[in-house]
Amino acid sequence: MSAPTLKIENLKLGFKLWSGMVEVLHGISLHIGKGERVALVGESGSGKSVTARIVLGMLQEISTARISGSLNFEGIDLDKLKPRDRHHLRGTRMSMIFQDPTSSLNPVYPIFTQFREVLARANPAIGEAEARMKAIAALADVSINEPERVLDSYAFQLSGGMNQRVMIAMALANNPSLLLADEPGTALDVTVQAQTLKLMSDLVEQHGTSVLFISHNLGVVREFADRVYVIYKGRIVEQATTKQLFSDPQHPYTRALLSAVPRITGGGIPDIAEDTAGFLDPLIAHPGASEKERLA
Amino acid sequence: MKKTLLILTRNPLSLLGLILVTIIVLAAVFADFITPFPEHVGAVVDFTNFNQPPHWPNIFGTDLVGRDLFTRVVYAYRVSLILAAVVLIIAVPIGVAIGLAAGYLGGWTEYVLMRITDIFLSIPPLVLAMSIMGLLEPTLTNGMIAVTAMWWPWYTRLVYSITRSEREEGYVLAAEVIGASKLHIMFREILPNCVPSIVTKMTLDFGFVILIASSLSFLGLGVQPPTPDLGSMVADGAKYLPDSWWLTVFPGLAILIAVFGFNLIGDALREILGGDQ
Numbered sequence: 273m274s275a276p277t278l279k280i281e282n283l284k285l286g287f288k289l290w291s292g293m294v295e296v297l298h299g300i301s302l303h304i305g306k307g308e309r310v311a312l313v314g315e316s317g318s319g320k321s322v323t324a325r326i327v328l329g330m331l332q333e334i335s336t337a338r339i340s341g342s343l344n345f346e347g348i349d350l351d352k353l354k355p356r357d358r359h360h361l362r363g364t365r366m367s368m369i370f371q372d373p374t375s376s377l378n379p380v381y382p383i384f385t386q387f388r389e390v391l392a393r394a395n396p397a398i399g400e401a402e403a404r405m406k407a408i409a410a411l412a413d414v415s416i417n418e419p420e421r422v423l424d425s426y427a428f429q430l431s432g433g434m435n436q437r438v439m440i441a442m443a444l445a446n447n448p449s450l451l452l453a454d455e456p457g458t459a460l461d462v463t464v465q466a467q468t469l470k471l472m473s474d475l476v477e478q479h480g481t482s483v484l485f486i487s488h489n490l491g492v493v494r495e496f497a498d499r500v501y502v503i504y505k506g507r508i509v510e511q512a513t514t515k516q517l518f519s520d521p522q523h524p525y526t527r528a529l530l531s532a533v534p535r536i537t538g539g540g541i542p543d544i545a546e547d548t549a550g551f552l553d554p555l556i557a558h559p560g561a562s563e564k565e566r567l568a
Numbered sequence: 569m570k571k572t573l574l575i576l577t578r579n580p581l582s583l584l585g586l587i588l589v590t591i592i593v594l595a596a597v598f599a600d601f602i603t604p605f606p607e608h609v610g611a612v613v614d615f616t617n618f619n620q621p622p623h624w625p626n627i628f629g630t631d632l633v634g635r636d637l638f639t640r641v642v643y644a645y646r647v648s649l650i651l652a653a654v655v656l657i658i659a660v661p662i663g664v665a666i667g668l669a670a671g672y673l674g675g676w677t678e679y680v681l682m683r684i685t686d687i688f689l690s691i692p693p694l695v696l697a698m699s700i701m702g703l704l705e706p707t708l709t710n711g712m713i714a715v716t717a718m719w720w721p722w723y724t725r726l727v728y729s730i731t732r733s734e735r736e737e738g739y740v741l742a743a744e745v746i747g748a749s750k751l752h753i754m755f756r757e758i759l760p761n762c763v764p765s766i767v768t769k770m771t772l773d774f775g776f777v778i779l780i781a782s783s784l785s786f787l788g789l790g791v792q793p794p795t796p797d798l799g800s801m802v803a804d805g806a807k808y809l810p811d812s813w814w815l816t817v818f819p820g821l822a823i824l825i826a827v828f829g830f831n832l833i834g835d836a837l838r839e840i841l842g843g844d845q
Contacts, residue, residue: 361747364747367746376738377739378760380763439742528772
């Protein structure tokens with residue numbers, strides 16, 4: 273078996289403040305195989321987004337951050353890479369999609385200018401005409417009907433759903449092997465969110481892109497992901513294939529999380545205390561889904 | 569740009585501002601052709617016609633050595649406009665670059681740059697300019713240096729505050745993620761979003777720079793005779809009030825009109841472009 277696209281081992285993160293260290297991640301391990309779609313699920317503040325930023329190497333620039341553990345990208349140890357080479361991976365081999373598509377596009381430039389900058393990351397010598405052609409093709413891939421018009425528009429002239437699709441097209445434009453999706457579409461309404469996720473799902477399959485899908489929305493995760501890691505307060509508490517997790521949640525926290533999903537049949541959402549006993553129980557890996565078995 | 573001009577002409581106050589500023593600029597540019605005695609700019613003496621109240625052809629009267637006041641006021645506008653333009657052309661890029669760097673880079677860069685800015689801001693502007701002028705020789709160039717030195721911190725503060733809020737925006741993060749350089753993010757992503765506020769402030773400041781420069785020369789620290797300057801004309805005339813009122817009133821009005829005109833446009837731009845102060 274070839275090296276997984278991303279392998280994180282015993283990743284710890286703390287912030288050094290005047291009052292001492294604040295531990296954010298307590299040694300999490302996860303991996304994403306080639307072409308695999310893996311979800312990282314947890315509540316706000318559980319450490320989902322910081323994990324993505326560490327992978328991109330953006331937290332390392334903060335002087336108060338203390339990071340340990342190993343990061344492996346396609347068999348390369350990211351920490352041993354020169355900062356320059358590591359920087360070069362961003363936007364070419366790995367890219368990211370954000371929550372709010374409209375604010376992720378600079379309001380003062382038309383879409384094309386920004387698209388071209390993305391393409392220029394991979395090929396600095398790209399010409400105007402070629403960039404335009406590629407951009408149009410990429411936008412057509414995300415089912416945008418009038419790519420020409422969209423390219424000459426500004427972000428605020430497009431709808432949220434359109435912007436989200438533009439962001440997806442941009443993120444995949446350079447054929448990255450890893451896509452970090454940080455709660456994509458949370459800022460959109462549910463139907464548009466479902467459409468764009470379906471689209472993204474098809475596209476990553478076509479491109480063979482691995483995805484780390486960060487979300488708190490279990491419904492979306494169930495639709496989209498192959499495997500799920502549940503994270504709580506900086507620890508992975510349960511890992512399983514999507515099917516296993518939803519049919520047979522075992523960790524007390526996962527159960528609480530699942531019972532907190534509003535149901536169309538009513539019944540209300542149970543009150544769950546913040547520090548219910550058992551939430552900090554050690555990791556439960558479903559059969560066949562532990563790191564050891566997966567990476568063997 | 570075209571749209572902005574159109575909106576400017578629709579509001580009576582901003583239209584007035586636009587007309588005043590246009591007249592001032594045109595008068596300053598074509599001073600050689602519209603003034604009756606262009607030679608009175610220099611050290612000319614005409615004792616047969618000195619200290620006269622307004623009359624034809626000296627519509628603003630004449631000064632103590634018989635020079636046409638109207639001519640000198642128009643030429644003084646030219647000096648003032650050049651001074652204001654040069655000051656802003658130098659002060660704005662410096663202030664903007666420092667504000668961007670402090671706001672985006674953060675950390676020690678921010679501490680050092682903003683504390684230096686605060687030091688400049690904590691000294692009353694006129695006192696700062698006066699002390700610089702006191703150290704240097706009172707010439708037009710040094711006047712520009714002094715006013716520039718007191719002006720850039722305001723742009724640093726303005727751009728710093730915008731940058732601080734813009735750097736949290738998604739597009740900055742998105743640019744960082746795709747690996748854009750710091751310079752690219754500062755100047756190509758964040759700066760364009762600051763432009764409306766900067767332009768608005770520059771228009772407002774144009775009037776204020778003229779005012780400050782006039783204050784300096786009123787105190788004898790600015791442009792030196794015989795070059796005409798509104799501030800020093802007011803200062804010279806003040807000794808002869810109220811009898812020779814025209815010596816003070818016309819240059820004073822000239823300052824008032826210029827500051828008023830630029831302020832009207834600036835206020836209108838602030839509303840149109842949504843720039844905040």
